[in-house]
Amino acid sequence: MLSGIQHFAFCRRQWALIHIEQLWKENVLTFGGRQMHRNADDPFFTESRGDLLISRSVPLVSHSLKVYGIADVVEYHRSDTGVAISGREGYWTVVPVEYKAGRKKPDDRDEVQLCAQAICLEEMYRTRIEKGYLYYGKTRRRTEVLFDDEIRRRVAELVAGMYELYDAGITPPALLLPHCKNCSLIDLCMPNVSSRRRSVDRYLADSIRGD
Numbered sequence: 001m002l003s004g005i006q007h008f009a010f011c012r013r014q015w016a017l018i019h020i021e022q023l024w025k026e027n028v029l030t031f032g033g034r035q036m037h038r039n040a041d042d043p044f045f046t047e048s049r050g051d052l053l054i055s056r057s058v059p060l061v062s063h064s065l066k067v068y069g070i071a072d073v074v075e076y077h078r079s080d081t082g083v084a085i086s087g088r089e090g091y092w093t094v095v096p097v098e099y100k101a102g103r104k105k106p107d108d109r110d111e112v113q114l115c116a117q118a119i120c121l122e123e124m125y126r127t128r129i130e131k132g133y134l135y136y137g138k139t140r141r142r143t144e145v146l147f148d149d150e151i152r153r154r155v156a157e158l159v160a161g162m163y164e165l166y167d168a169g170i171t172p173p174a175l176l177l178p179h180c181k182n183c184s185l186i187d188l189c190m191p192n193v194s195s196r197r198r199s200v201d202r203y204l205a206d207s208i209r210g211d
Contacts, residue, residue, distance in 0.1 A: 001019065001067065001068065001069055002060060002062075002067040002068060002069025002070075002113070002116050002117065002120065003069050003070075003113065004018070004019050004162060005067070005112055005113050005116050005155065005158050005159065005162065006109045006110065006112070006113040007019070007109075008158050008161065008162050009107065009108060009109040009112050009113075009158055010107070010109045010179070011177075011179070011183065012161070012165065012172045013171060013172045013173070013174055013175070013189060014183060014185055014189070015162065015165075016165055016170065016171035016172060017171060017185050017188060017189060018185070019162075019166065020165070020166060020169060020170075020171055021171060023185065023188050051077065051078035052075060052076070052077055052078070053075070053076040053085070053088065053092065054073060054074075054075055054076075055073070055074050055075075055076070056072065056073050057070055057071075057072070058070065058071040058073075058074045060117055060120035060121065060124070061120055061123075061124065062116070062119050062120040062123050063123060064119070064123065065116065065119060065120075065155070065156070065159050066159070066163070067116060067120070067159060068120075069116075069117070069120070071096050071097075071098070071117045071120075071121070072097060072098050072099045073096070073097040073098075073099070074094060074095070074096055074097070074121065075094075075095040075096075075097055076088075076092035076093070076094060076095075077092060077093045077095060078090055078091070078092055078093075079091055079092065079093045081093075082094070082127065083125040083126070083127050094121050094125055094127060094129055095129070095131065095132055095133065096114055096117040096118050096121060096129070096132040096133075097132060097133045097134075097135060097142075098110065098113060098114045098117065098132070098133075098134050098135070099135050099137070100134060100135065100136050100137065101136075101137045101138070102136060102137065102138050103136050103138045103139060104134070104136055104139075104143055108151070108154065110134050111134070111145050111151060112151065112154055112155050112158060114132045114133075114134060114145050115132075115145065115147050115151045115152060115154075115155050116155050116159070117132070118132055118147050119152070119155065129147060130146065130147060131144055131145060131146050131147060132144075132145050132147070133145065174189050174190065176192055
C-alpha cells in the first residue's frame with residue numbers, strides 16, 4: 001500500500017508491525033489524522049472554482065513502483081499545457097495535496113508519501129508533476145514539495161526496501177529512539193524491553209568471549 005511508505009520512512013519496525021503482522025493501535029495523533037482525512041474522503045466530491053478543479057479521495061496506482069492507494073486531494077489547475085480531463089475543456093496541470101493533522105515533521109516521511117502519489121498520477125495521466133503540497137492542520141498552512149530527482153530516488157529505495165522485508169516476512173528488531181514516544185504502537189513494539197534485552201545479550205556474549 002502506498003500509505004505504507006510514510007510508516008517505512010518513519011520506522012521500519014512500525015511498518016512491519018502494521019503491514020506484515022497486521023497490528024494497529026490508535027493514539028491521539030493517529031485519531032486526529034483520521035478525523036482530518038475523513039473530511040477529505042469523499043470519492044464523489046468534485047469542486048470547481050473557475051480555473052481550479054478539486055477532487056477528493058482519488059484512487060492511485062503505479063505499475064513501476066508496484067504500489068496503490070488513495071490521494072486525499074488532487075487539484076487540477078487550468079493551463080496552456082497539461083492533461084485533458086474527461087468532460088472538461090482545455091488542459092490541466094495535476095497537483096496532489098496531502099492533509100496532515102499535526103505539524104511539519106523533522107524527517108521526510110510526509111514528503112516521500114506525497115512524491116509517491118505524484119509518481120502514480122504521472123503514470124495515470126502520462127504527464128510530469130513538478131510539485132505538490134502538504135497541508136498541516138496545526139498551522140493551517142500549505143508546504144510546497146518539489147519532486148526533484150533526489151526525492152524520487154528516495155521513494156524508489158523505500159519501496160524496494162518495503163518489498164524486500166515483505167517478501168522475507170521479516171519484522172526488524174526494536175530500537176529505542178526519541179521518536180518512539182509519539183508512536184501509537186509503542187506498547188505493542190515494546191522498544192524499552194527489546195533494547196534492554198539486546199544489551200543483556202551483548203553483555204553475556206562479550207563475557208563469554210572474555211571481551
